Amino acid sequence: MTVEAVVFDIGNVLLEWHPERYFDRTIGPERRKAMFADVDLHAMNDRIDLGEGFKDVIYATAEAYPAWRAEIRDWYDNWIELAAPPIDHSVRLLRALKIAGVPVFTLTNFGVESFAYAQSHYDFLTEFDREYVSGRMRVIKPDPMIYQMLEQDCGVPPERLLFADDRADNIAMAASRGWQTHHFITPQGWADCLVAAGLLAPEQAQ
Structure with a gap:
């Protein structure tokens, strides 16, 4: 055809697009695994893909998980390094x-x-x-x-x-x-x- x-x-x-690889590099594999186990970051990203605000969703998620606040904000702050x-x-x-x-x-x-x-x-x-x-x-x-x-x-x-x-x-x-x-x-x-x-x-x- x-x-x-x-x-x-x-x-x-x-x-x-391998966010895990970015966080393995920045916080180490063990902490990355713990963060991804605690926070459904791919579901967070799906909300953005469905049209919700880029920074709003990520920063709100960071506030909901204060133990990982800085790391989750990094998903927005250094996003171009995740998409590379x-x-x-x-x-x-x-x-x-x-x-x-x-x-x-x-x-x-x-x-x-x-x-x-x-x-x-x-x-x-x-x-x-x-x-x-x-x-x-x-x-x-x-x-x-x-x-x-x-x-x-x-x-x-x-x-x-x-x-x-x-x-x-x-x-x-x-x-x-x-x-x-x-x-x-x-x-x-x-x-x-x-x-x-x-x-x-x-x-x-x-």
């Missing part, structure tokens, strides 16, 4: 698709303010033809509604979308809606998929 548009997830596809580094090969693939004239979208679980911050730091995040950002849409993957909203907005038939995401549940939902999908493990695997789909020549996918 011909692909009319390619849809990128961002976290762990274009940009590494870029996955350079994936960025090259994004740009190669653009050069080849293939429409490129993002469908990402990301807060409104944190996405704007990331775009100010990483210019490749400003290069999508269409941005589908959960914080703006008030729904996160893998809720089927976010996929439906993209389909209705972009006008591309589901079966002509090719979607890469690192999470199997997000991929499974897209596939259930008829999208072509790629479970992202490595950028080389994604490059091979784009070549196999006829979207890039091997030399363009380096």
